[in-house]
Amino acid sequence: MRFAFWRRKQRHEQLEEEIRSHLEMAARERVDRGESRGQAESAARREFGNVALVKDVTRRQWGWIWLEELLQDLRYGARTLRKNPCFTAVAVLTLVLGIGANTAIFSIVDGVLLRPLPFPQPNRLVALTYYYPKGAFVVMRDQSRTMDVVANTDSTEFNLTGADLPVRLTGTSVSANWFAVLGAQAAMGRTFRDAEDRPGKDDLVILSHSLWQRRFSSDPNIVGRSVILEGISRQVVGVMPADFRFPSPKTELWVPLDLDPRKTGDYWGSSYMPVSARLRPGTTLEQARADLTQLRPKVLAAFGWRMPDDIWVKSSVISLQEAIVGDVRTSLLILLGAVGLLLLIACANVANLLLARAAGRQREIALRSALGAGRWRIARQLVSESVLLSVLGGALGLGTAGYGLSILKATLPADMPRLANVSVDTRVLVFTALLSILTGILFGLVPAAGASRVDLTKSLKTGGDRGGASGNSRLSRTLVICEVAVATVLVIAAGLLVKSLWNLSNTNPGFRPEYIVTARITPNESFCEAAGRCQTFYNDLLVRVRTLPEVKDAAAVNGLPLSGIWATIPSDVEGYAVPAGAHVPMLLERVVTPDYLRVMGIPLLQGRSFTEADTAENAQRVALISKSTAERYWPGKNPIGEHFKPRWMSQWWTVVGVVGDMREFSMTRNLADWLDGAIYTPYGPHAINDSGPERPPAELTLVIRTSQAASQFAGDLQSVVSQLNGDVPVTQIETLHGWISEAVAGPRSTASLFSIFAALALVLGAVGVYGVISYSVAQRTREIGIRMALGARREEVLFLVVGQGAKLAAAGVAIGLAGALLLTRLMDSLLYGVGASDLKTYAAVGILLMLVATAASYIPARRAMRVDPIVALRYE
Amino acid sequence: MANRYQNRIELLQGTLDLLILQTLRWGAQHGYGISQAIRANSGDILQVDTGSLYPALHRLERQKWIAADWKVSENKQRVRVYRLTNAGKKHLVSERSRWAQLSDAIAGVLESAKKESEA
16 A cells, blocks of 8 residues: 555656656757747746646546545545634534434334345235234135235233232234244244144243243243243243344234134134235235135135125235334334435535635635646535535434434334334444435535636636625525525424324313323133122222222223223124125223213213113113214114114113213224224123123223322232232223323324424524525625715614525525425324414414524624724725 | 646547557657657647647556656756557557548548539
């Protein structure tokens, strides 16, 4: 390397000497012809032309010159940047913000959306849209011609009892072929084998690596041991590797699906689950879709009753990755778009700084070009300076990206798929490196293009910074207008999201969440098989809870609103004929103790509420329905005294009252779109069990009206429960407000991230306006001086300058508003209770931006106001 | 300014190479000498720009058609002298025949045009 440099230096010297000898010989010849020495030399030089340029074009023939010039440019750039520490600091800081934010968001987009699933041949893995019951899965698994079909339930919870305190674990039930088809191997022991999902063979479990470490202290002999889950002894057959987090990052154990056709309700009715598959070699996605179409009638024929004609008509085959990522995709892409805009603002800002500086450097550039630097060479010099800046910004940005990523991970909803695996890695490094270089070229090219077009004579003669400055300042005004426009778009987007969030959080959920603490009580499923045992347990529990200090009231329900727990009952409604092609009524069932409505503050609109008598062994089968259910199935009629029943049963339930609708599914929708109504049945022997004959559900959630904080309450509650039964875990001790806040976690995270971006955009935009106006004030000092000498008042000068800033801002805001009208349509799906073109938000943001821009130009305007005409005129 | 030189290089590229190689057939010569020789031999019609000459010399050297040595001139000055290599000689032969073809072809076209206009 050193040798190469030495040789290159030698060549430079040789070229120098060669040209010198040329000039010398030419001059000597002229002297011989009788010219004077001085005349001859200058004539020879004139004839030769631009020595520096000749050297430059000659050197270019040597090859590899660009590398040398690049190094030269970079060295020179570094020197210039060191000489202007203030400029460098502002520019680098701006870039750190822009590039850091982009790197952090990109690492999430990459980890969640782009990175292939961690299985062999991940592009062959597909998922069916819509959920299917176990029976349907078995038909498809056995009869598909194109796919190896597997199924796993959504997260299910299991009690682990035995040595320590009972704990609640999150697991999933999977078909026996699930691991093999995905291509996942156990770290210890084995995965499930064929037919291990049939009744009698399914008392097995596979542990996650973290559960094995935490709960079984990394016992090397765990395989073959038995553990008690939900009161059932299961043999541990394997432990998965640490990085296997599927289907959810929370999954701690896997058990085989219990595929028992004899449990009709469970097998065909209630346990709907996602179905996925691996395409068999040689088959395409289209073939798989066609296959699904021909499987559908076979699936429907296998049911014991007639299913709605349109069920699964729209079910299709999509890539598994797409299915997992789902609607997170939109939010992430919108976030990526937002940080992209932020980076654009940062670029415009730095470009402006460079422009302002380029104006001051015009003499330098004119001199360089007079000395023979080509236009391209000068432009390249300027661009390499800006690339140096952006690479510096990128390097520091990368440092902050790690920090930003941890903020992001904390802000984004924890259940975002694959989020846990996201980290700043090589791919992200490459992205940041490319981004930095591109950014540098982007913001460097604008001033470079302007600067390299410098008018030589003019710049050198006037000696000042006037030549070409008008072109540059037009450019920088344009940049500021763009900046303000982009900031306007971002602030509007943030405004809309914050407004949606506010609307969401202040929606009346249909119940009164104040002062309510909830707790999930989860005895084993088998605990309730003995008649009356569960009922006695919960009655005793509620009695004891009511006697706790500060407790005003208590009740229980099988699933809280917004908790994601629901029992779905396909039903017959008396007097309601299912229209051709429509599906049977799918009703959400909430099993409640008689006091539930009162504790939750749910209004009774018609009829009567439940009483203790409704929970007795010989009681009549009664139910309450929600208002919209009444309107849907008994429109214009009094629903009291009408009947409905689960499809698989013969007894009818009588409607005795109507209650208000509430946000059962999410804060935006009362019910999920596959549900048609909601019914409430009393907790007693006639509670509808979605997996078969009537039986009260084992797991209930207590709702307790108390003035105490949930955390203080937890200890009391735990001890009350363990006094009654030592094997029953108490989990999810939380306020009802906590559930609501969890339900809006997604919108909240998007809104807070957007607010951060918008604030940054606002600050950067203000800095941009400030910079341009200050620069223009500095340029116009003389003009302002003349104006004042001619009698302009100070306020007039102030207005002149602020007006200039306001004009720029107005143009930017106008463009931004128009842009926002177009762009915010993309985020329609993220908005609630506010239109994408909400007038109030647009107006407020427009005014805000104008105020900020005016304030930013006020500071330089004050400076202009204080210009002393005499000093200003003498200035040159 | 830069453009002026660069256009010239492109315009003259092939021809200038041929002229340089041809000039060097009569013996080693330095850059100044080559430009003077071309000028003299063309009856002062062809003036070689230094901005084209030196890049061309260094390019030909890189292509190994000419080689350079340092010599001391009669005025006791160190000068860089170029000479034709064997590869350069072969290249010159083929370039000359190509040039002859080209100039015949152009002459042919001009000739026929002349006849037509006379007829």
